[in-house]
Amino acid sequence: xxxxxxxxxxxxxxxxxxxxxxxxxxxxxxxxxxxxxxxxxxxxxxxxxxxxxxxxxxxxxxxxxxxxxxxxxxxxxxxxxxxxxxxxxxxxxxxxxxxxxxxxxxxxxxxxxxxxxxxxxxxxxxxxxxxxxxxxxxxxxxxxxxxxxxxxxxxxxxxxxxxxxxxxxxxxxxxxxxxxxxxxxxxxxxxxxxxxxxxxxxxxxxxxxxxxxxxxxxxxxxxxxxxxxxxxxxxxxxxxxxxxxxxx
Amino acid sequence: xxxxxxxxxxxxxxxxxxxxxxxxxxxxxxxxxxxxxxxxxxxxxxxxxxxxxxxxxxxxxxxxxxxxxxxxxxxxxxxxxxxxxxxxxxxxxxxxxxxxxxxxxxxxxxxxxxxxxxxxxxxxxxxxxxxxxxxxxxxxxxxxxxxxxxxxxxxxxxxxxxxxxxxxxxxxxxxxxxxxxxxxxxxxxxxxxxxxxxxxxxxxxxxxxxxxxxxxxxxxxxxxxxxxxxxxxxxxxxxxxxxxxxxxxxxxxxxxxxxxxxxxxxxxxxxxxxxxxxxxxxxxxxxxxxxxxxxxxxxxxxxxxxxxxxxxxxxxxxxxx
Ligand SMILES: Cc1cc2nc3c(=O)[nH]c(=O)nc-3n(C[C@H](O)[C@H](O)[C@H](O)COP(=O)(O)OP(=O)(O)OC[C@H]3O[C@@H](n4cnc5c(N)ncnc54)[C@H](O)[C@@H]3O)c2cc1C
Ligand SMILES: Nc1ncnc2c1ncn2[C@@H]1O[C@H](COP(=O)(O)O)[C@@H](O)[C@H]1O
Numbered sequence: 372x373x374x375x376x377x378x379x380x381x382x383x384x385x386x387x388x389x390x391x392x393x394x395x396x397x398x399x400x401x402x403x404x405x406x407x408x409x410x411x412x413x414x415x416x417x418x419x420x421x422x423x424x425x426x427x428x429x430x431x432x433x434x435x436x437x438x439x440x441x442x443x444x445x446x447x448x449x450x451x452x453x454x455x456x457x458x459x460x461x462x463x464x465x466x467x468x469x470x471x472x473x474x475x476x477x478x479x480x481x482x483x484x485x486x487x488x489x490x491x492x493x494x495x496x497x498x499x500x501x502x503x504x505x506x507x508x509x510x511x512x513x514x515x516x517x518x519x520x521x522x523x524x525x526x527x528x529x530x531x532x533x534x535x536x537x538x539x540x541x542x543x544x545x546x547x548x549x550x551x552x553x554x555x556x557x558x559x560x561x562x563x564x565x566x567x568x569x570x571x572x573x574x575x576x577x578x579x580x581x582x583x584x585x586x587x588x589x590x591x592x593x594x595x596x597x598x599x600x601x602x603x604x605x606x607x608x609x610x611x612x613x614x615x616x617x618x619x
Numbered sequence: 620x621x622x623x624x625x626x627x628x629x630x631x632x633x634x635x636x637x638x639x640x641x642x643x644x645x646x647x648x649x650x651x652x653x654x655x656x657x658x659x660x661x662x663x664x665x666x667x668x669x670x671x672x673x674x675x676x677x678x679x680x681x682x683x684x685x686x687x688x689x690x691x692x693x694x695x696x697x698x699x700x701x702x703x704x705x706x707x708x709x710x711x712x713x714x715x716x717x718x719x720x721x722x723x724x725x726x727x728x729x730x731x732x733x734x735x736x737x738x739x740x741x742x743x744x745x746x747x748x749x750x751x752x753x754x755x756x757x758x759x760x761x762x763x764x765x766x767x768x769x770x771x772x773x774x775x776x777x778x779x780x781x782x783x784x785x786x787x788x789x790x791x792x793x794x795x796x797x798x799x800x801x802x803x804x805x806x807x808x809x810x811x812x813x814x815x816x817x818x819x820x821x822x823x824x825x826x827x828x829x830x831x832x833x834x835x836x837x838x839x840x841x842x843x844x845x846x847x848x849x850x851x852x853x854x855x856x857x858x859x860x861x862x863x864x865x866x867x868x869x870x871x872x873x874x875x876x877x878x879x880x881x882x883x884x885x886x887x888x889x890x891x892x893x894x895x896x897x898x899x900x901x902x903x904x905x906x907x908x909x910x911x912x913x914x915x916x917x918x919x920x921x922x923x924x925x926x927x928x929x930x931x932x933x934x935x936x937x938x939x940x
Contacts, residue, residue, distance in 0.1 A: 384868050385887050388757040408869060467725065467732065492868060492891070494753050494760070496734050497713075501690060501722025510800040511690045513719040530871075531628075531715040531806070533814025533863075536688075539802040550869050551862065582731030582766035586748055589759045597901070597911045602920025605932035608900070611916060613936065616898045618876045619820075619844070 372429045372520075372542075374418040375482040376453065377473055377503070378410040379463075380437060380444045381493040394587035406444045409488025411451070412555040413548035418486045419452030420553060421520050430454040434476065436469045438462055442571065449566035450558035456569070461576035466494070470502030471579045478507060483542040484525070489514050489549045497547070504545035512540060516551030621647040621654045622706035624697055625669055625677075626716050628688075630662035634817055635712035635773075637672050637780035642739065642773050643710040644673025644783075649742050650708070656787070657700055659685040659693065670787025672780055677789045678704070682796060687806075688716055689799035694723035699794035701728060706768065708747070713772040714816070721772045731764035737777035737874075737895075740764075747771075755868060755891035775816050776874045776897075815866070818847035821875045823866060823893070825851035827882020827903065827922055831859035836923075837881060840930045843937070849873070851883050867892035882922045885910025902926065 382388070382402045389398040405411075415433065422431045433448035433456040435441050445456045459472045477485055485507070490497040497513070504511035516535065517528035520542075529536045530549050558566075600608045612619045623643035625636035640656050647654035656674035658666045661683040669677050680696050697720065701709050709724065711717040713735045725732035733749045740747040746763045749771055753760045764771075808814075815821065822841040828834065834848075841848045848864060855865035866873055868891040878896035882903060883889060890913055893899070901914040902925050911917045918925050 382754070384755060384891055388754045390758070412869075466722070470722065470726070492755055495751075495755065495872075497718040498722045498725075498732060498734050501694075501719060502726050503722075504690065505694070505723035505726035511719060511723070512801065513690070514715055526804075529715070530863075531808075532816050533812065534806065534808035535863075536803055537805045537807075539804055540800060544800075550865070582725070582729065583733065583762050583764050586761040586763050588753070589761070591757070591759065594913065594915070597914040597917040599917050599919060602918050602925050603928075605918075605925065605929040606935065608916060608918065608929065609932045609936045612877065612898070612900070616877075616915065618898050619933075619936075 372422070372425055372483045373480065374422060374431045374484050374486060375477055375480070376410065376415045376418045376431060376433050376448070376486045377499065378415065378433050378435050378444065378448050379407045379488070379491050380404050380435065380441050381407045381491050384492060388590070390588040390590070394589055397588065404444065406447055407488050407491050409490065409548055411448070413550065413552040414486040414488050415448055415451055415453065416553035416556045417518055417548060418484070423452070432457060434459065434473060436461055436463045436472045436576070445571060446566050447558060449569045449571070450562040451556050452562065454569065456571045458571065458573050459576055460573050465581060465583060466496045466498035467502060467582060468579050470499045470506060472576050473499070474503045474506030475577050476574060477503070481543070485509070485545040487545070487547045489547045500545055500547040507545065510540050510544040512538065512544065512546045514549045515546050516549045518546060518552055620652050620704055620706050621650065621708045621710060622701050622704060623654060623656045623674065623710040625656045625658050626712055626714065627658055627660060627663045628716070630660065630664050632663070632665060632668065633712070633714070634780065635714055635775055636669070638775070638778050639710050639712045639773050640669050640672040640674050641781045642778050645739055646708060646710065649740070652707070655704065657697065659696055661686055666789045667786040670784055671782045673784055674787050676787050678792045679789050680794055681791055684796050684799060687803040688719060689801040690719040690723055692796050692799045694720045694727060696794055696796055698724055698727040700792055701768070703792070703794070709768070709770045711770065711772040713774050717772045721770060725770050728768045728770070729766060730768035730770045731766040732770040732772070733762050733764060734772040735774045736771050737774040740771065752895055755872070756895040774874060776819065776876065813847050815847050815849055815864070815871060815873050818873070818875050820844050820846035820877045821849050821873060821896075822846045822879045822881070823849035823851070823883060824854065824881040825883030826853050828854070828859070833923070834860070836926045836930070840879075840926055840933070843930055843933050851889055880910055881926060883910060884908050885913060
């Protein structure tokens with residue numbers, strides 16, 4: 372079996388978010404970048420677990436669409452357990468662009484499962500997975516919180532509003548991972564050492580016509596500040612929620 | 620024409636479907652075109668009601684193959700109808716279903732996609748500019764769709780369903796649908812409660828509750844208010860509450876009208892899932908708790924006293940209505 376795990380790099384959640392003066396660009400200065408949590412904790416770890424249970428002759432490939440600066444994040448994926456990595460050399464400009472690049476590469480490799488995270492924590496799109504699946508004409512299971520593979524048949528659970536759906540699909544397919552699929556794995560010293568000698572291939576990007584473009588970023592208006600209410604007087608809170616906030 | 624896919628799991632139209640049609644109608648009005656709704660599946664009830672929210676007609680692909688979600692069959696059906704009808708804008712809901720199909724549709728229709736929009740589009744010539752929250756609610760991005768066909772998926776609770784028109788005629792349309800490759804074996808939904816992503820009022824509690832045995836008061840407040848309960852991550856991780864209640868960066872992101880946070884400190888990863896709520900009430904005994912910075916209303920006090928008092932106050936308020 373051959374598994375592909377799509378990993379993206381995102382600003383750490385605790386980062387202060389700011390933009391250039393005209394709002395045209397994200398200001399990356401001083402921002403700490405991490406592997407997108409859903410990709411790392413759930414998609415990558417589950418792919419590695421399944422591959423490890425299958426034993427030798429099977430592999431996990433981590434792919435990132437990004438510039439050379441992302442290689443620290445890519446090496447981390449190798450330290451966690453991916454066998455090899457591919458970097459598609461381009462500045463990601465949109466989900467559509469990223470999906471096209473990944474699909475173009477994956478189409479040549481016949482992966483049994485393509486794993487992604489349920490969404491990136493920066494642009495929060497949840498778009499790439501379905502796009503990759505469509506380019507490859509494969510079934511897509513989104514927001515999977517469980518994945519077991521038995522031969523060519525996978526049993527999955529998928530998070531839906533207020534519940535969960537249990538389903539079955541045969542390989543090959545595309546899946547996006549949500550909490551529950553695996554437990555976070557901290558790379559150990561051995562993994563980190565081994566990652567240095569694992570293959571990391573750089574491939575060029577393919578041309579793509581963007582159907583959308585970024586206009587600007589804005590910050591939300593500052594909150595007016597909290598209004599404190601006497602803990603003895605909850606009637607007052609209810610009154611404010613009704614008369615002032617008008618939400619009850 | 621603006622085509623709105625209205626979701627109907629189990630045959631019931633969802634609140635998000637009425638929101639999407641309301642949004643579609645307003646978009647169609649700005650563009651000076653018609654708003655048409657689309658429903659899928661063999662057991663859809665009351666589809667004509669979508670007319671009340673602005674659909675001039677409702678198209679129905681009445682096929683049992685669409686009774687369960689398979690992103691391939693769904694996106695095939697929607698794309699085929701969009702092409703047949705010459706839709707220039709397709710609106711979906713940013714729900715578990717919408718997220719599974721929006722990307723596929725955008726590839727099929729070579730259409731630009733903006734997912735999770737929370738404001739109406741602005742029209743600039745042939746472009747539509749749409750705003751959406753990014754960076755877990757810490758900023759907004761404005762994106763312009765430039766392709767001939769445009770797809771927007773709408774964030775839940777971003778617009779209020781507006782019943783303005785009257786019921787619409789429902790027309791059957793037939794499209795060919797490929798065999799699904801996903802077998803849905805079971806669907807488990809908790810009955811009788813509004814799912815968190817759709818809830819208008821959410822009562823959420825954290826480690827300040829001390830233990831699962833104390834949740835009775837949280838549930839009582841939630842029941843009184845018709846709210847759905849949620850919790851912080853450590854609460855779910857220690858199995859005080861079920862995992863599906865976990866909100867935040869690693870759990871689910873919600874956007875209710877009212878979020879009441881009880882004994883939750885307001886860590887940035889928690890805020891990431893709730894900070895776009897319209898009104899936030901924080902109950903915490905520590906006046907320095909970071910959550911107060913993100914709150915509209917704050918109560919500094921012992922939750923074990925404040926919460927029952929709030930429940931009583933709310934009961935009194937309800938009795939006067
Ligand atoms: C990568 C990462 C991802 C994470 N994702 C999430 C996520 O998705 N969701 C999430 O919630 N967290 C997440 N966390 C954890 C987050 O950082 C916090 O640790 C967590 O939110 C704290 O939960 P809490 O507020 O319930 O508990 P605490 O931080 O322990 O806060 C308890 C609060 O209760 C108050 N309190 C105590 N007793 C009383 C009383 N009697 N009356 C009133 N108030 C009282 C205290 O003053 C305190 O503010 C994540 C962390 C990391 C590192
Ligand atoms: N630049 C990228 N390189 C590789 N994979 C990516 C990239 N961007 C997004 N992905 C994958 O697509 C998933 C969904 O991203 P999004 O659609 O942007 O929310 C992520 O969780 C990743 O698995």
